Amino acid sequence: MNSSSPAIEIEQLVREFRKGPRAVDGIDLAVSPGEIYGFLGPNGAGKSTTVLMLTTLLPPTSGRARVGGYDILRQGSQVRASIGAALQEAALDAILTGREHLMLQATLQGMPKADRTRRAQELLERVGLTEAADRRVGGYSGGMKRRLDLALALVHGPRILFLDEPTTGLDLQSRSALWEEVARLAKEEGMTVFLTTQYLEEADALADRVGIIDHGKIVAEGTPTQLKEEIGSPTVEVVPADAGAGDALAQRLASFGQLARNGRGAVTVQLPGGESQLAEVVRVLDQAHLKVASLQLHQPSLDDVFLAKTGRKLEGAGEDQDERQP
Amino acid sequence: MRRFVYVAKGVAWRSVHNTLVSPAILLPSLIFPLFFLAAFAGGLSRISDIPNFDYKPGYTAFQFAFVFLQSAAFGGVFTGFAVARDFDSGFARRLLLTAPRRSGIIAGYALGALGRWLITAVVITTAALAAGMNVSGGGIEIVGLIGLGIMMNLGSALWACGVAMFLRTEQAGALIQMPVFIVLFLAPVYVPLRLLTGWVHAVARLNPATATLEAARGLIAGSPTKVALSFALLAGGAVLTALWARRGLASAERAG
Amino acid sequence: MSASPSAVALAPPHLFEQVGAVARRSVMRTVRQRGLLVFPLLFPLILFAINGSALGAATKIRGFPPVSYRDFALAVPFIQGALFVAVSTGTDLARDIESGFFDRLALTPLRGSALLAGQLGGSVVVACVQSVVYLAVGVASGVGIASGFGGALVLLVLSILIAFGFAGLGALLALRFGTGEAVQGFFPLLFVTVFLSSSSLPRNLIQISWFHEVATYNPVSYLIEGIRSLIITGWDAQALALGFGFALLLCVLTLGFAGTAMKNRLVRT
Structure with a gap:
């Protein structure tokens, strides 16, 4: 060799x-x-x-x-x-x-x-x-x-x-x-x-x-980086201080990309431009005087990659079979 | 009481079920007594030619009585192995966690041992009859013989459960079977008590298994002897081994 | 976790060194689990003690050799001990297969023959100890060795050879089936071969015809009779030839098949 x-x-x-x-x-x-x-x-x-x-x-x-x-x-x-x-x-x-x-x-x-x-x-x-x-x-x-x-x-x-x-x-x-x-x-x-x-x-x-x-x-x-990039951009999850502000929050964040509503008014939005868009998200929320309880950036994980490629989560996907059974 | 019965029934069902579906468990408990019967009744039949050997039904019946009681005792021993295996695999802990009345577990294993032995008893009796065994005893004597087997099986199963629960490992196997084996073989296995000589005669005279074996042979021959004494001894043994098994269970409970 | 790497220059390992290493491990395992030796050692002795006395009346049967039943019965523990050696050899090897230790060995340049020889080497040590104990207990209980001191030595050689053959059988079962449960499952079958032989009475005194036939065709009869002849007869060339012959045949067959099974089990490409 x-x-x-x-x-x-x-x-x-x-x-x-x-x-x-x-x-x-x-x-x-x-x-x-x-x-x-x-x-x-x-x-x-x-x-x-x-x-x-x-x-x-x-x-x-x-x-x-x-x-x-x-x-x-x-x-x-x-x-x-x-x-x-x-x-x-x-x-x-x-x-x-x-x-x-x-x-x-x-x-x-x-x-x-x-x-x-x-x-x-x-x-x-x-x-x-x-x-x-x-x-x-x-x-x-x-x-x-x-x-x-x-x-x-x-x-x-x-x-x-x-x-x-x-x-x-x-x-x-x-x-x-x-x-x-x-x-x-x-x-x-x-x-x-x-x-x-x-x-x-x-x-x-x-x-x-x-x-x-x-x-x-x-x-x-x-x-690992390539695989994660392959399946998409990061997301940011914003939880409003006031659970009733979810609609307003969603309205403001919709301009960034595809969003999903979670419980207690929380909104998750995709950042197609990558994590550099996070500063812009903060600015928009500030301008709209929306008070935020928490704000978290999620990078795609290998679990997301596995999910995207197989349609299942890695955890619990096993079949518990002995791989050396003749 | 109802919870006790439920637990006992569940454990007994599993024990019998596992025996029936697993040849590795069933076959040794069938094959061993059959070969003992063949080896003793067949291989040693000339023993009945020695002077003063006067058991009328013949040597096959003489040895059948021993093999019948031995299979009953070993039915209990094999159940002890299963209990030890359950502790090794962790299944016994699951039982301890689940059972609302834990003493029902012991009763269940004992019932399971009885179920297993009854299968063996049918097989060896059929084999002995097929080999030409003479039975002079009537219905009541046969019921008595079965009763002796049941009591022997119960005492042995409780002993084995106790050891298995104290030690909680399959390596307890030798300790479970060795005393049972020795007690049985120190009875007059091959010839009547009066034809034994030396130290074996002295030990056999004091061995409680001797009375049981003589009672079993008497019942087969239709001339019962020492039957009440045997039942009393076996009942006393069952009480003692039940206490022993209960202590074993308590030890397993403490160990968690 | 830190240290400098080490470059290691390796020569092809020598066969004897491999056998020695495996045998050393096998013996070490036995020595460190002395408790497991007690049952195989005691059980045949207990049976000998009980049967030697309880079947004393059998000497009154016409045609029984003019010796005590204890003299007659001493040959049996050697064979029963050999069966226990078979089971412990097989169980040890099966445990290695089940635990993956066998795969670890397979990844080294270890030869299958060395692994088998080493494993059996450990069993032979156990067999030696057992045989010496059985002989010593027999002599101490009053059994005389008709062939004298030389005969006692030949007896030990024969019993070790028999144990070696049965150890090969244990190894074969382990390699063929790969589980300790399977090996132990065969034990009753092996035990039965001792009962269906001339272990309790001379063949000519076995009355039931089918039993007599089985005992005649059962090689275990000749193994027992070979050992027994040294104890009760003296130097009986025919019994010894048959005893050694069947013992060697047992060794050749079981070791041959075990060697093939080892090759199949060590499916290294």
Whole structure:
């Protein structure tokens, strides 16, 4: 793989399960080296199936994919040597300690004996598990397990990292710590990260580019900003101090763009000219002597993008199906 | 009282329903006693040739009495496994939250155990009769035999519920079955009590299961013996295990 | 969370090192869950203690070997212990499959054969401990080993070989079905094979014809008789040849099929 060729390249990848719909239905995408690619979609959309195929754990039904410059079907062992993966379940052995996990992983990866201890310690420090290193994993919290999972994926120094819903079920603090580390890996170590998530804010905060998958198909792709711009302009919601002033408020704001009336006299209006029109809105309200209880600018979110592309809200769109059912 | 009955009926229905729809639950409780019957009555039939072995209906009936009572006891044990599984899966907590009378849960599991065992009892009795078992006892004796089985099943189910509710994990399985298994096998399983020798004879003489087993064999042979004593022992056992199960439930309630 | 990155140069891992790492983990798991060893260790001993005494009257049947029933029955715990090894091997492996730990291992250059060998290596350690305990308890309870000290050593080898074969069966079930529940569901079936054998009486004393037939065709009879011959007869070439022969066949078949199942389970591309 040279520096300009994609780290991950997928062409018309398909995976069909017996007695089920196509879990992955002909997706195409390319991820550049050093990029964080967010794969966003509800439960059962095909995210994990895609990751399992790209990590060589599940053969595709058809299509092609190259990871780290290697074909996932013909060069499985080279692919595995180039990647690290933290799959959906933090698959750990409750009986072993964190350090023992890392030593085992290092041995199985073929690391020289002399390097294993050093590497294990280095990674334990990196993920903040030094103190818990010699405790059995069964007693770890969800966040600690996820951090150990990440450390295990990094043991052999991979160039590409797959993270399948890495923060599902974590508290805010653990989540932001993990985000920080993932961002650092990409920024400082130039690692390519393929991250699946069902959290909008995670994709928004971490990903350089986002692919939205639904029913096995990619329905939108781009940077978070591009995607949001694609679906329209920001809106401003104005709540009058006097609920009876709603009509007057609507009359004044109608000139800006399409408006919607909410409860208690509140009015939401689109700003086709972007957020710079906010100052003008304030001026109009001031001139009309309309007293305002609150005024809020709403940027379009990835949820709006998902809604626009699929007709559903992301939250609750999942079908809760096991993506690896044969 | 009505709420108690509702809870008991609901839990019992689920227990029997799950047994009937899940081969993984139903088959072991059917297969084990059948194979014990085959292995003991078939494989060891020459035991009846030893001097002074004088059980008239024959060795198949002699072993049927044991397997019948053993299946009753293990019907209760298997229910204990289900209770432990319910705690592991979190379903038991849902039951504790929902049930207006929680003691109804124990009664429900016990009724479920009875339902499960009755299926097993029909199967092994049919198998024993098909294998040529002689039954000399009349209707009243057979009712007595079934009564012994029911009491044995009840005591065992309450014991198993208690352990499962105290420990609330499937790993309690060994602790549930081991004592039942030992008590049963320390009765005169293969030969009558008087033909046992050594330490097993001494233990079997004191083992309450011995009286029950002898009563069951007497009822099949049509010459009842120790029936009243057996019922009294089993009733006492049921009261004690009911108290044990209630304490187990209280422990589960405290644990939340 | 911060530290400097580390570039790691990796050579292809050595097979023995992989096997060692997996076996070490397997043994470590067993040692740290000693409580789980108690039931498989105690249960066969309790049955031995009870049956050894309760079936004492069986020695009065004409044709029964001129030994105590306890001597006759000591072979059975070794086989029952081997069944428990099968279940624990299968359950451990199935748990790894269910939890995703197996996928983690699949992402390393670990060879399927190394994973299987390592897992079974741990089981063999358990089997060794069990067999030594059964033999020690038997001797302590007054059982004499007719073949002497050398025979006791051969007995241990045979019982470990049998446990190895059954461990392969446990692994096969886990790899084929992928759930601990399925593995445990087979346990009653395995247990039944011991009952439908010459475990309680010599085959020539089994009266019921269908039972006699089943026991004759049941390989478990020959496994038991191989061990039993060392305890009650001495050096019986035929019984030993059949015992070792069936034990080796069990190993070859279960390990062969488990190897294939491992390949199918490790569907790495």
